[in-house]
Amino acid sequence: MADTWFSMHCDKIEEPVYVSEVVKDAANPNFQSFDLNMCGPLVSRSDNFTLKLWAKTTAMEEYMLLVELQLHLQSLQFLGKSLDSFHQPLPSNSVLFHFADGVYGNLTDLPPVWGPLPAKASKASDRNALPTSSYDALMRLANLEECIQDALITRDKLEAQISSILERNQKALAVTSEASRTRDKVALTKQAVVSERKQLRLTSKRKEELIVSLRARREAMARGRQTQERARSHLPDAQEKLRSSVKLLEKETEDSKGQIRRISEDLLAIYPIEPIRDKPLAFTIAGIALPNSNFTDIHRDAVAAALGYTAHLVYLLSFYLSVSMPYPINPYLSNSQIQDPVSVSLPQRTYPLYPVNVHYRFEYGVFLLNKNIEFLLNKQGIRVLDIRHTLPNLKYLLYVLTAGTAEIPARKAGGIRGLLPGRLTPSMSRRGSEDSVAYSESNLPRKMMSSLVKSNGDVALDKGKKSIPVLNTTSASQVA
Numbered sequence: 001m002a003d004t005w006f007s008m009h010c011d012k013i014e015e016p017v018y019v020s021e022v023v024k025d026a027a028n029p030n031f032q033s034f035d036l037n038m039c040g041p042l043v044s045r046s047d048n049f050t051l052k053l054w055a056k057t058t059a060m061e062e063y064m065l066l067v068e069l070q071l072h073l074q075s076l077q078f079l080g081k082s083l084d085s086f087h088q089p090l091p092s093n094s095v096l097f098h099f100a101d102g103v104y105g106n107l108t109d110l111p112p113v114w115g116p117l118p119a120k121a122s123k124a125s126d127r128n129a130l131p132t133s134s135y136d137a138l139m140r141l142a143n144l145e146e147c148i149q150d151a152l153i154t155r156d157k158l159e160a161q162i163s164s165i166l167e168r169n170q171k172a173l174a175v176t177s178e179a180s181r182t183r184d185k186v187a188l189t190k191q192a193v194v195s196e197r198k199q200l201r202l203t204s205k206r207k208e209e210l211i212v213s214l215r216a217r218r219e220a221m222a223r224g225r226q227t228q229e230r231a232r233s234h235l236p237d238a239q240e241k242l243r244s245s246v247k248l249l250e251k252e253t254e255d256s257k258g259q260i261r262r263i264s265e266d267l268l269a270i271y272p273i274e275p276i277r278d279k280p281l282a283f284t285i286a287g288i289a290l291p292n293s294n295f296t297d298i299h300r301d302a303v304a305a306a307l308g309y310t311a312h313l314v315y316l317l318s319f320y321l322s323v324s325m326p327y328p329i330n331p332y333l334s335n336s337q338i339q340d341p342v343s344v345s346l347p348q349r350t351y352p353l354y355p356v357n358v359h360y361r362f363e364y365g366v367f368l369l370n371k372n373i374e375f376l377l378n379k380q381g382i383r384v385l386d387i388r389h390t391l392p393n394l395k396y397l398l399y400v401l402t403a404g405t406a407e408i409p410a411r412k413a414g415g416i417r418g419l420l421p422g423r424l425t426p427s428m429s430r431r432g433s434e435d436s437v438a439y440s441e442s443n444l445p446r447k448m449m450s451s452l453v454k455s456n457g458d459v460a461l462d463k464g465k466k467s468i469p470v471l472n473t474t475s476a477s478q479v480a
Contacts (some may be wrong), residue, residue: 048382076104264401283391293388310332
Protein backbone atom coordinates (compact mmCIF):
# COMPACT_ATOMS: atom_id res chain seq x y z
CA MET A 1 0.00 0.00 0.00
CA ALA A 2 1.42 3.37 -1.01
CA ASP A 3 0.53 7.01 -1.57
CA THR A 4 0.61 7.76 -5.34
CA TRP A 5 0.11 10.64 -7.78
CA PHE A 6 1.02 11.28 -11.42
CA SER A 7 2.03 14.15 -13.68
CA MET A 8 1.67 14.69 -17.44
CA HIS A 9 4.34 16.38 -19.57
CA CYS A 10 4.29 17.56 -23.20
CA ASP A 11 7.16 18.43 -25.52
CA LYS A 12 8.29 22.08 -25.66
CA ILE A 13 6.64 22.75 -22.29
CA GLU A 14 8.90 22.75 -19.25
CA GLU A 15 6.23 22.58 -16.51
CA PRO A 16 3.86 19.60 -16.24
CA VAL A 17 0.52 20.23 -17.93
CA TYR A 18 -1.39 18.33 -15.24
CA VAL A 19 -0.69 17.12 -11.68
CA SER A 20 -3.18 14.73 -10.11
CA GLU A 21 -4.36 14.45 -6.54
CA VAL A 22 -2.64 12.11 -4.04
CA VAL A 23 -4.38 8.75 -3.49
CA LYS A 24 -3.63 7.47 0.03
CA ASP A 25 -2.89 3.81 0.94
CA ALA A 26 -3.83 2.06 -2.31
CA ALA A 27 -2.23 -0.69 -4.39
CA ASN A 28 -4.39 0.08 -7.46
CA PRO A 29 -5.07 3.83 -7.29
CA ASN A 30 -7.99 5.31 -9.17
CA PHE A 31 -7.61 8.99 -10.04
CA GLN A 32 -10.23 11.60 -10.81
CA SER A 33 -11.15 12.56 -14.37
CA PHE A 34 -9.88 15.85 -15.84
CA ASP A 35 -10.15 18.03 -18.97
CA LEU A 36 -7.19 19.66 -20.80
CA ASN A 37 -9.14 21.96 -23.13
CA MET A 38 -8.33 24.92 -20.94
CA CYS A 39 -4.63 24.37 -21.67
CA GLY A 40 -5.04 25.41 -25.30
CA PRO A 41 -4.74 23.55 -28.59
CA LEU A 42 -1.00 22.92 -28.16
CA VAL A 43 -1.82 20.54 -25.34
CA SER A 44 -5.39 19.43 -26.06
CA ARG A 45 -4.61 18.51 -29.71
CA SER A 46 -1.30 16.79 -29.00
CA ASP A 47 -1.24 13.02 -29.58
CA ASN A 48 1.80 12.13 -27.48
CA PHE A 49 2.83 12.90 -23.91
CA THR A 50 4.95 11.64 -21.03
CA LEU A 51 3.32 10.13 -17.93
CA LYS A 52 5.25 9.99 -14.65
CA LEU A 53 3.84 8.05 -11.68
CA TRP A 54 5.23 8.90 -8.24
CA ALA A 55 4.83 6.73 -5.12
CA LYS A 56 5.78 6.71 -1.43
CA THR A 57 5.28 4.08 1.29
CA THR A 58 4.99 4.69 5.03
CA ALA A 59 8.66 3.85 5.50
CA MET A 60 9.81 6.46 2.93
CA GLU A 61 10.23 10.17 3.51
CA GLU A 62 10.03 11.41 -0.11
CA TYR A 63 8.22 10.35 -3.26
CA MET A 64 10.12 8.32 -5.84
CA LEU A 65 9.52 7.98 -9.58
CA LEU A 66 7.89 4.57 -10.00
CA VAL A 67 6.84 4.58 -13.70
CA GLU A 68 7.71 6.86 -16.62
CA LEU A 69 5.84 6.17 -19.87
CA GLN A 70 6.33 7.78 -23.28
CA LEU A 71 2.84 7.31 -24.70
CA HIS A 72 1.26 7.96 -28.08
CA LEU A 73 -2.51 7.88 -28.18
CA GLN A 74 -2.54 5.83 -31.39
CA SER A 75 -0.52 3.05 -29.72
CA LEU A 76 -3.05 2.46 -26.89
CA GLN A 77 -5.10 -0.74 -27.00
CA PHE A 78 -8.91 -0.58 -26.76
CA LEU A 79 -10.20 -2.73 -23.88
CA GLY A 80 -13.95 -2.12 -24.16
CA LYS A 81 -16.67 0.27 -23.15
CA SER A 82 -16.03 -0.59 -19.49
CA LEU A 83 -13.94 -2.97 -17.42
CA ASP A 84 -16.94 -5.13 -16.51
CA SER A 85 -16.50 -7.30 -19.62
CA PHE A 86 -12.67 -7.40 -19.44
CA HIS A 87 -11.45 -10.45 -17.48
CA GLN A 88 -7.87 -10.95 -18.74
CA PRO A 89 -4.91 -10.36 -16.39
CA LEU A 90 -3.07 -7.07 -16.71
CA PRO A 91 0.70 -6.67 -16.56
CA SER A 92 2.34 -4.93 -13.63
CA ASN A 93 2.49 -1.13 -13.65
CA SER A 94 -0.04 -0.88 -16.45
CA VAL A 95 -1.97 2.36 -16.84
CA LEU A 96 -5.60 2.47 -17.99
CA PHE A 97 -7.16 5.54 -19.59
CA HIS A 98 -10.92 6.21 -19.47
CA PHE A 99 -12.00 8.25 -22.51
CA ALA A 100 -15.47 9.20 -23.67
CA ASP A 101 -15.67 6.24 -26.06
CA GLY A 102 -14.24 3.56 -23.74
CA VAL A 103 -11.21 2.26 -21.83
CA TYR A 104 -7.71 2.12 -23.32
CA GLY A 105 -4.46 0.73 -21.92
CA ASN A 106 -0.77 0.02 -22.59
CA LEU A 107 -0.75 -3.74 -22.28
CA THR A 108 2.70 -4.30 -23.83
CA ASP A 109 6.13 -2.89 -23.24
CA LEU A 110 6.76 -2.37 -26.99
CA PRO A 111 7.60 1.17 -28.07
CA PRO A 112 4.73 3.12 -29.59
CA VAL A 113 4.39 2.85 -33.37
CA TRP A 114 2.35 5.26 -35.41
CA GLY A 115 2.42 6.59 -38.93
CA PRO A 116 2.23 10.35 -39.30
CA LEU A 117 0.58 11.77 -42.39
CA PRO A 118 3.11 12.94 -45.03
CA ALA A 119 3.45 16.65 -45.46
CA LYS A 120 4.02 16.50 -49.28
CA ALA A 121 3.03 14.05 -51.97
CA SER A 122 6.04 13.11 -54.12
CA LYS A 123 4.25 10.95 -56.65
CA ALA A 124 1.16 11.27 -58.84
CA SER A 125 -0.45 8.33 -57.09
CA ASP A 126 -0.10 10.08 -53.77
CA ARG A 127 -1.70 13.20 -55.23
CA ASN A 128 -4.66 11.16 -56.42
CA ALA A 129 -4.91 9.36 -53.08
CA LEU A 130 -4.86 12.63 -51.04
CA PRO A 131 -6.82 15.35 -52.87
CA THR A 132 -6.32 18.98 -51.76
CA SER A 133 -8.92 21.69 -51.27
CA SER A 134 -10.11 23.78 -54.21
CA TYR A 135 -9.79 27.54 -54.62
CA ASP A 136 -13.47 28.09 -53.92
CA ALA A 137 -13.22 26.10 -50.71
CA LEU A 138 -10.19 28.08 -49.62
CA MET A 139 -11.98 31.36 -50.41
CA ARG A 140 -15.06 30.28 -48.49
CA LEU A 141 -12.79 29.33 -45.56
CA ALA A 142 -11.10 32.73 -45.73
CA ASN A 143 -14.46 34.51 -45.85
CA LEU A 144 -15.63 32.42 -42.90
CA GLU A 145 -12.56 33.38 -40.93
CA GLU A 146 -13.16 37.07 -41.75
CA CYS A 147 -16.76 36.70 -40.61
CA ILE A 148 -15.61 35.12 -37.38
CA GLN A 149 -13.16 37.94 -36.80
CA ASP A 150 -15.87 40.52 -37.53
CA ALA A 151 -18.18 38.74 -35.08
CA LEU A 152 -15.52 38.80 -32.40
CA ILE A 153 -14.90 42.52 -33.01
CA THR A 154 -18.65 43.22 -32.91
CA ARG A 155 -18.92 41.25 -29.66
CA ASP A 156 -16.16 43.33 -28.11
CA LYS A 157 -17.84 46.54 -29.24
CA LEU A 158 -21.18 45.45 -27.77
CA GLU A 159 -19.51 44.57 -24.50
CA ALA A 160 -17.87 47.99 -24.37
CA GLN A 161 -21.17 49.77 -25.17
CA ILE A 162 -23.08 47.78 -22.53
CA SER A 163 -20.39 48.55 -19.97
CA SER A 164 -20.48 52.26 -20.76
CA ILE A 165 -24.28 52.35 -20.57
CA LEU A 166 -24.18 50.59 -17.22
CA GLU A 167 -21.58 53.04 -15.94
CA ARG A 168 -23.64 56.05 -17.05
CA ASN A 169 -26.83 54.64 -15.49
CA GLN A 170 -25.22 53.30 -12.36
CA LYS A 171 -27.15 55.73 -10.14
CA ALA A 172 -30.50 54.81 -11.71
CA LEU A 173 -29.75 51.12 -11.36
CA ALA A 174 -28.82 51.64 -7.74
CA VAL A 175 -32.09 53.51 -7.13
CA THR A 176 -34.06 50.76 -8.87
CA SER A 177 -32.34 48.07 -6.82
CA GLU A 178 -32.93 50.03 -3.64
CA ALA A 179 -36.62 50.49 -4.51
CA SER A 180 -36.98 46.76 -5.15
CA ARG A 181 -35.32 45.96 -1.82
CA THR A 182 -37.58 48.51 -0.10
CA ARG A 183 -40.73 46.95 -1.62
CA ASP A 184 -39.61 43.53 -0.44
CA LYS A 185 -38.91 44.94 3.01
CA VAL A 186 -42.36 46.62 3.16
CA ALA A 187 -44.05 43.35 2.18
CA LEU A 188 -42.16 41.48 4.90
CA THR A 189 -43.08 44.21 7.41
CA LYS A 190 -46.78 43.93 6.52
CA GLN A 191 -46.66 40.17 6.97
CA ALA A 192 -44.94 40.61 10.33
CA VAL A 193 -47.61 43.15 11.40
CA VAL A 194 -50.43 40.76 10.46
CA SER A 195 -48.74 37.93 12.36
CA GLU A 196 -48.18 40.09 15.43
CA ARG A 197 -51.81 41.28 15.41
CA LYS A 198 -52.98 37.67 15.29
CA GLN A 199 -50.63 36.79 18.13
CA LEU A 200 -51.92 39.81 20.08
CA ARG A 201 -55.52 38.62 19.73
CA LEU A 202 -54.59 35.14 20.92
CA THR A 203 -52.62 36.57 23.83
CA SER A 204 -55.51 38.82 24.85
CA LYS A 205 -57.90 35.88 24.74
CA ARG A 206 -55.49 33.82 26.82
CA LYS A 207 -55.17 36.70 29.29
CA GLU A 208 -58.94 36.89 29.77
CA GLU A 209 -59.13 33.12 30.29
CA LEU A 210 -56.35 33.30 32.89
CA ILE A 211 -58.12 36.17 34.68
CA VAL A 212 -61.35 34.14 34.86
CA SER A 213 -59.43 31.08 36.03
CA LEU A 214 -57.61 33.07 38.73
CA ARG A 215 -60.89 34.55 39.94
CA ALA A 216 -62.46 31.09 40.17
CA ARG A 217 -59.40 29.78 42.01
CA ARG A 218 -59.51 32.64 44.49
CA GLU A 219 -63.19 31.95 45.19
CA ALA A 220 -62.49 28.24 45.57
CA MET A 221 -59.59 28.99 47.93
CA ALA A 222 -61.83 31.24 50.00
CA ARG A 223 -64.49 28.54 50.24
CA GLY A 224 -61.78 26.03 51.11
CA ARG A 225 -60.49 28.25 53.91
CA GLN A 226 -63.99 28.56 55.31
CA THR A 227 -64.46 24.80 55.15
CA GLN A 228 -61.05 24.34 56.74
CA GLU A 229 -61.94 26.67 59.58
CA ARG A 230 -65.20 24.82 60.20
CA ALA A 231 -63.36 21.49 60.10
CA ARG A 232 -60.68 22.85 62.42
CA SER A 233 -63.36 23.81 64.94
CA HIS A 234 -64.63 20.21 64.89
CA LEU A 235 -61.13 18.73 64.93
CA PRO A 236 -60.77 18.36 68.75
CA ASP A 237 -64.05 16.43 68.95
CA ALA A 238 -63.04 14.29 65.97
CA GLN A 239 -59.65 13.55 67.53
CA GLU A 240 -61.32 12.57 70.77
CA LYS A 241 -63.72 10.32 68.87
CA LEU A 242 -60.79 8.86 66.96
CA ARG A 243 -58.94 7.99 70.17
CA SER A 244 -62.03 6.42 71.65
CA SER A 245 -62.69 4.55 68.41
CA VAL A 246 -59.11 3.26 68.34
CA LYS A 247 -59.43 2.05 71.92
CA LEU A 248 -62.79 0.46 71.13
CA LEU A 249 -61.30 -1.19 68.05
CA GLU A 250 -58.40 -2.55 70.05
CA LYS A 251 -60.77 -3.83 72.70
CA GLU A 252 -63.05 -5.43 70.11
CA THR A 253 -60.01 -6.97 68.40
CA GLU A 254 -58.85 -8.47 71.67
CA ASP A 255 -62.37 -9.65 72.46
CA SER A 256 -62.73 -11.20 68.99
CA LYS A 257 -59.40 -12.97 69.42
CA GLY A 258 -60.56 -14.29 72.75
CA GLN A 259 -63.88 -15.43 71.29
CA ILE A 260 -62.08 -17.11 68.37
CA ARG A 261 -59.82 -18.83 70.91
CA ARG A 262 -62.87 -20.01 72.90
CA ILE A 263 -64.63 -21.20 69.74
CA SER A 264 -61.49 -23.01 68.62
CA GLU A 265 -61.32 -24.74 72.01
CA ASP A 266 -64.96 -25.79 71.59
CA LEU A 267 -64.30 -27.05 68.06
CA LEU A 268 -61.33 -29.04 69.33
CA ALA A 269 -63.59 -30.54 71.99
CA ILE A 270 -66.22 -31.41 69.35
CA TYR A 271 -63.75 -32.67 66.74
CA PRO A 272 -60.68 -33.81 68.72
CA ILE A 273 -57.64 -34.29 66.49
CA GLU A 274 -55.26 -36.70 68.19
CA PRO A 275 -52.00 -38.27 66.95
CA ILE A 276 -51.74 -42.02 66.31
CA ARG A 277 -49.06 -43.69 68.41
CA ASP A 278 -45.92 -44.87 66.60
CA LYS A 279 -47.04 -43.24 63.33
CA PRO A 280 -45.46 -39.86 62.59
CA LEU A 281 -47.78 -37.19 61.18
CA ALA A 282 -50.75 -39.56 61.43
CA PHE A 283 -53.84 -38.22 63.21
CA THR A 284 -57.42 -39.11 63.95
CA ILE A 285 -60.43 -36.80 64.01
CA ALA A 286 -63.19 -37.76 66.44
CA GLY A 287 -61.45 -41.13 66.80
CA ILE A 288 -61.37 -41.90 63.03
CA ALA A 289 -58.04 -42.08 61.24
CA LEU A 290 -57.53 -40.05 58.07
CA PRO A 291 -54.53 -40.74 55.79
CA ASN A 292 -52.44 -37.87 54.43
CA SER A 293 -53.61 -37.92 50.77
CA ASN A 294 -52.68 -41.62 50.39
CA PHE A 295 -55.88 -43.54 49.83
CA THR A 296 -54.67 -46.99 48.85
CA ASP A 297 -56.05 -49.98 50.79
CA ILE A 298 -58.46 -47.93 52.94
CA HIS A 299 -61.79 -48.43 54.63
CA ARG A 300 -64.15 -46.36 52.50
CA ASP A 301 -66.76 -45.61 55.20
CA ALA A 302 -64.17 -44.60 57.80
CA VAL A 303 -62.37 -42.30 55.32
CA ALA A 304 -65.70 -40.79 54.25
CA ALA A 305 -66.66 -40.09 57.88
CA ALA A 306 -63.23 -38.58 58.70
CA LEU A 307 -63.33 -36.35 55.62
CA GLY A 308 -66.89 -35.33 56.52
CA TYR A 309 -65.76 -34.24 60.01
CA THR A 310 -62.78 -32.43 58.51
CA ALA A 311 -64.90 -30.66 55.87
CA HIS A 312 -67.43 -29.59 58.52
CA LEU A 313 -64.67 -28.28 60.77
CA VAL A 314 -63.12 -26.27 57.91
CA TYR A 315 -66.59 -25.05 56.97
CA LEU A 316 -67.20 -23.73 60.52
CA LEU A 317 -63.73 -22.17 60.78
CA SER A 318 -64.32 -20.20 57.58
CA PHE A 319 -67.32 -18.53 59.21
CA TYR A 320 -65.73 -17.86 62.59
CA LEU A 321 -62.56 -16.49 60.99
CA SER A 322 -64.57 -14.44 58.44
CA VAL A 323 -62.66 -15.97 55.54
CA SER A 324 -64.34 -16.69 52.23
CA MET A 325 -62.85 -19.94 50.97
CA PRO A 326 -61.94 -20.24 47.29
CA TYR A 327 -63.50 -23.71 47.05
CA PRO A 328 -66.98 -23.84 48.72
CA ILE A 329 -67.79 -26.90 50.85
CA ASN A 330 -71.15 -28.67 51.15
CA PRO A 331 -70.78 -30.40 54.57
CA TYR A 332 -72.95 -33.52 54.41
CA LEU A 333 -70.56 -35.47 56.70
CA SER A 334 -70.07 -38.87 55.01
CA ASN A 335 -71.48 -37.45 51.76
CA SER A 336 -69.70 -34.08 51.81
CA GLN A 337 -68.83 -32.38 48.56
CA ILE A 338 -66.60 -29.52 47.45
CA GLN A 339 -66.85 -27.20 44.44
CA ASP A 340 -64.22 -25.70 42.13
CA PRO A 341 -65.46 -22.42 40.62
CA VAL A 342 -61.91 -21.23 39.90
CA SER A 343 -60.36 -23.62 37.37
CA VAL A 344 -61.09 -23.22 33.66
CA SER A 345 -62.36 -25.89 31.23
CA LEU A 346 -63.50 -28.42 33.82
CA PRO A 347 -66.17 -30.91 32.75
CA GLN A 348 -67.90 -30.54 36.14
CA ARG A 349 -67.55 -28.31 39.18
CA THR A 350 -68.58 -30.52 42.14
CA TYR A 351 -66.27 -33.23 43.52
CA PRO A 352 -66.95 -35.79 46.30
CA LEU A 353 -65.13 -35.96 49.63
CA TYR A 354 -65.85 -39.67 49.94
CA PRO A 355 -64.35 -42.55 47.94
CA VAL A 356 -66.09 -43.22 44.61
CA ASN A 357 -65.39 -45.47 41.66
CA VAL A 358 -63.85 -42.62 39.66
CA HIS A 359 -60.85 -42.31 41.93
CA TYR A 360 -59.34 -39.17 40.43
CA ARG A 361 -62.50 -37.13 41.26
CA PHE A 362 -62.21 -38.12 44.92
CA GLU A 363 -58.49 -37.31 45.05
CA TYR A 364 -59.11 -33.94 43.39
CA GLY A 365 -61.79 -33.16 45.97
CA VAL A 366 -59.32 -33.96 48.80
CA PHE A 367 -56.79 -31.71 47.06
CA LEU A 368 -59.31 -28.82 47.02
CA LEU A 369 -60.02 -29.41 50.75
CA ASN A 370 -56.28 -29.21 51.47
CA LYS A 371 -56.12 -25.96 49.43
CA ASN A 372 -58.86 -24.51 51.65
CA ILE A 373 -56.88 -25.45 54.77
CA GLU A 374 -53.79 -23.86 53.24
CA PHE A 375 -55.81 -20.72 52.49
CA LEU A 376 -56.95 -20.50 56.16
CA LEU A 377 -53.37 -20.96 57.34
CA ASN A 378 -52.10 -18.24 55.01
CA LYS A 379 -54.78 -15.84 56.27
CA GLN A 380 -53.36 -16.40 59.79
CA GLY A 381 -49.82 -15.74 58.53
CA ILE A 382 -48.75 -19.41 58.72
CA ARG A 383 -46.65 -21.04 56.05
CA VAL A 384 -47.62 -24.53 54.91
CA LEU A 385 -44.77 -27.00 54.48
CA ASP A 386 -46.72 -29.84 52.85
CA ILE A 387 -50.25 -29.34 51.56
CA ARG A 388 -50.95 -33.10 51.56
CA HIS A 389 -50.96 -33.30 55.39
CA THR A 390 -54.66 -32.65 55.97
CA LEU A 391 -55.11 -33.24 59.72
CA PRO A 392 -51.59 -32.07 60.74
CA ASN A 393 -52.16 -28.72 59.03
CA LEU A 394 -55.63 -28.40 60.54
CA LYS A 395 -54.29 -29.34 63.99
CA TYR A 396 -51.57 -26.73 63.63
CA LEU A 397 -54.16 -24.09 62.65
CA LEU A 398 -56.29 -24.85 65.72
CA TYR A 399 -53.17 -24.91 67.89
CA VAL A 400 -52.31 -21.38 66.73
CA LEU A 401 -55.89 -20.17 67.18
CA THR A 402 -56.05 -21.54 70.76
CA ALA A 403 -52.60 -20.29 71.76
CA GLY A 404 -52.50 -17.77 74.59
CA THR A 405 -51.91 -17.40 78.31
CA ALA A 406 -54.94 -15.28 79.18
CA GLU A 407 -58.09 -16.80 80.55
CA ILE A 408 -60.54 -18.04 77.93
CA PRO A 409 -63.53 -15.67 77.87
CA ALA A 410 -67.00 -16.95 78.56
CA ARG A 411 -69.66 -17.19 75.91
CA LYS A 412 -71.53 -14.01 75.33
CA ALA A 413 -74.96 -14.04 76.86
CA GLY A 414 -77.74 -14.76 74.39
CA GLY A 415 -81.28 -13.42 74.39
CA ILE A 416 -84.50 -13.47 72.46
CA ARG A 417 -83.62 -13.68 68.77
CA GLY A 418 -86.74 -11.78 67.80
CA LEU A 419 -90.22 -12.42 66.56
CA LEU A 420 -90.54 -15.13 63.97
CA PRO A 421 -92.66 -14.36 60.89
CA GLY A 422 -96.35 -14.90 61.56
CA ARG A 423 -96.02 -14.86 65.35
CA LEU A 424 -97.23 -12.22 67.75
CA THR A 425 -95.22 -13.47 70.70
CA PRO A 426 -91.49 -14.03 70.99
CA SER A 427 -90.17 -17.51 70.40
CA MET A 428 -89.41 -19.31 73.66
CA SER A 429 -87.12 -21.89 72.03
CA ARG A 430 -83.98 -20.28 73.63
CA ARG A 431 -83.33 -20.17 77.30
CA GLY A 432 -82.50 -17.04 79.20
CA SER A 433 -79.01 -15.70 78.85
CA GLU A 434 -77.86 -16.70 82.36
CA ASP A 435 -79.13 -20.29 82.02
CA SER A 436 -77.67 -20.50 78.55
CA VAL A 437 -74.22 -19.46 79.76
CA ALA A 438 -74.24 -21.91 82.66
CA TYR A 439 -75.61 -24.71 80.54
CA SER A 440 -73.10 -24.11 77.74
CA GLU A 441 -70.11 -24.10 80.12
CA SER A 442 -71.04 -27.49 81.56
CA ASN A 443 -72.63 -29.41 78.71
CA LEU A 444 -71.56 -27.70 75.48
CA PRO A 445 -69.04 -30.31 74.16
CA ARG A 446 -71.30 -33.29 74.95
CA LYS A 447 -74.40 -31.54 73.67
CA MET A 448 -72.73 -30.43 70.44
CA MET A 449 -71.27 -33.88 69.79
CA SER A 450 -74.58 -35.63 70.34
CA SER A 451 -76.54 -33.18 68.18
CA LEU A 452 -73.95 -33.44 65.39
CA VAL A 453 -74.78 -37.08 64.67
CA LYS A 454 -78.53 -36.69 65.13
CA SER A 455 -80.54 -37.86 62.18
CA ASN A 456 -82.09 -35.06 60.08
CA GLY A 457 -81.06 -32.46 62.64
CA ASP A 458 -79.00 -29.27 62.59
CA VAL A 459 -76.24 -27.74 64.74
CA ALA A 460 -75.67 -24.10 65.70
CA LEU A 461 -72.45 -22.83 67.24
CA ASP A 462 -72.88 -19.40 68.80
CA LYS A 463 -70.52 -16.63 67.83
CA GLY A 464 -71.54 -13.74 69.91
CA LYS A 465 -75.27 -13.29 69.28
CA LYS A 466 -75.21 -15.00 65.87
CA SER A 467 -75.72 -18.67 64.95
CA ILE A 468 -74.56 -20.46 61.83
CA PRO A 469 -76.92 -23.11 60.49
CA VAL A 470 -75.46 -26.47 59.52
CA LEU A 471 -76.89 -28.57 56.73
CA ASN A 472 -78.69 -31.84 57.49
CA THR A 473 -76.29 -34.65 58.40
CA THR A 474 -76.45 -38.35 57.90
CA SER A 475 -77.65 -40.81 60.46
CA ALA A 476 -75.54 -42.01 63.35
CA SER A 477 -75.19 -45.45 61.80
CA GLN A 478 -73.70 -43.92 58.64
CA VAL A 479 -71.21 -41.84 60.67
CA ALA A 480 -70.12 -44.93 62.57
